[in-house]
Amino acid sequence: MQKSTPMPALILGGQENTLSLTRSFGKRGIPVYVSSRPSCMANDSRYVSKTYPITSGMSAQAFWSELLLSGKHSELKNTMIFACNDDALEFMAEHKADLVATGDYIVDEFQPELLKSMLDKQQTLKYATSVGCSIPQFWNVSDISDIEAIAEKIVFPAMIKPIHSHKFQRVYPGKKYLLFNDLDALFSGAKTALANGIEFMLCEMIPGSDEQLSSYYTYIDTNGNHLFHFTKRVIRRFPVNHGGGSYHITEWLPDTAAEGRKFFDGINYSGLGNIEFKRDLRDGKLKVIECNARYTAAQELITASGLDMSFLIYEHLLGRTRPETRDFKDFVRLWLPKRDYHAYKQLRSSGQLTPLQWLKSICHRQTFSCFSLTDPMPALQQTVNWFKR
CATH class of the missing domain: 3.30.1490 (Dna Ligase; domain 1)
Structure with a gap:
């Protein structure tokens, strides 16, 4: 008896997070389509079945409308769509009803109007205040x-x-x-x-080092049930105190999880959610920094810790229920070598980190966003692009 092909995953936008989802689905035999900018590192993965690069000079929203709502791409029928950047969230929020009406796509359980309002960072802080979370x-x-x-x-x-x-x-x-x-x-x-x-x-600006930053991730269905709970914290960022993360580590943080649940449950949220906090050393409170209703750049860390949340969501949306979980490994690290080296140099120049301290901090088993021995082309292509620049 011939085994049926799993429902394909179509990933919109993103970069490192898109690559992580591509590898996760691809390793499980799930066909993966990627539609992002030509520079997206997932385009070079061995696990991609087909790419749909966004046309130069065309907005992502216009391209995806043509791709998914024009009826011209029958090969994309019966796919599940995943958003990996804010452009994709904006498109999904605007066109969820249209996508569902075609009968061709499955999307997650987000509420379009709430999702649109959460793309507004100021509105996010107002929501936080309304449910009793502390904010800057x-x-x-x-x-x-x-x-x-x-x-x-x-x-x-x-x-x-x-x-x-x-x-x-x-x-x-x-x-x-x-x-x-x-x-x-x-x-x-x-x-x-x-x-x-x-x-x-x-x-x-909340005072304190980047080590005071922590995040909570969850997925909530339309009945208010959580599929999973995950927390991590930041070790370093570059530029220090206001850049992207260069070194992350998983750790179950009960206070971060409790504040995250307070926020999402308080606003009656559904779908995938991530919220970042910084502990304010002046009063000891966790203050809301930002919220993302999508997969983030640290996605590979989450998968490496044993919580393959993209696959859990995929299974859930296909009606294959699983028990609520927070089963992941503590102290798994995600290291971005080039960015973290720049963070080290900045911290060294201000007397906050010595060479020995930096070396000791990275002498651990590491997870990488791009590099993989079993899927080497994304890292090789990124290296070629770096030399070209």
């Missing part, structure tokens, strides 16, 4: 006069934090926010951001 102090900014009105209240360093991260990064590639140490620099940066059409809020 922030101020609404619509023009430069708003900053002038609160100038005496601002405590530096202060940040310009975008309302929509994916739109901000089109103007400021690779940055999560803009950090300022004095009022003149803040005014200059705010004027530039406003001139570029960036919506933002002014937000206090």
Whole structure:
């Protein structure tokens, strides 16, 4: 008897997280389609069945509308869709009803209007306050006069934090926010951001090292049941205190999990959710930093720890129920060597980390976002691209 082919997974957008999902599904014999920018490292994976690169000069939303809603790609019928960046979330939130109406796709159990509002970083903080989670102090900014009105209240360093991260990064590639140490620099940066059409809020910078950052991940079905619980923390970031993570570690953190559940359960959330906190050493409280309704750059760490959450969600959406779990290994590490070396140099220059301390910190078994002996082409292609640049 011939074995039937599993339902394919179609992954929209992303980079390291897309590669992680591709490998996870591919190793299980699940066909994987990827539609992202041509630079997406998953495009070179041995586990990709077919790629649909976003056309240069075309918005991701327009491309995916053509790909999935025009009826021109019958090979994509009967697939499950996974979002790996904010552009993909925006597309899914806008077109969930259209996608479901075709009868061709399965998507997760997110609520479109709630998902749209959570792409707004300021609205996320308002949600957090409404359910009793602690947040950093922030101020609404619509023009430069708003900053002038609160100038005496601002405590530096202060940040310009975008309302929509994916739109901000089109103007400021690779940055999560803009950090300022004095009022003149803040005014200059705010004027530039406003001139570029960036919506933002002014937000206090929670003091303390990057080691105070922790995250909670879960998936909640439409009945309010959790599929899993996962927590991790950050060891280092680059640039220090305001860049992307360069070194992560898994650890069950009851306080982080409790605050995360308070947030998601409190807003009646459903679907995949990740929320990041920073412990404020001034009062000991975990403060909400941001929330993502998607797979993050640290996805490979989660899989390596034994919690293959993308497959758990895949199985759940096919109606194959599993018991709620938080079964993952503590102290599994994800290391980004190049980025972490830059973090080390910055910390060394400020006297916060010695060469010996850095070497001791990385002398552990490591997980990598891209490098894999069984799937070498993504790392090789990234190396070639680096030399070309």
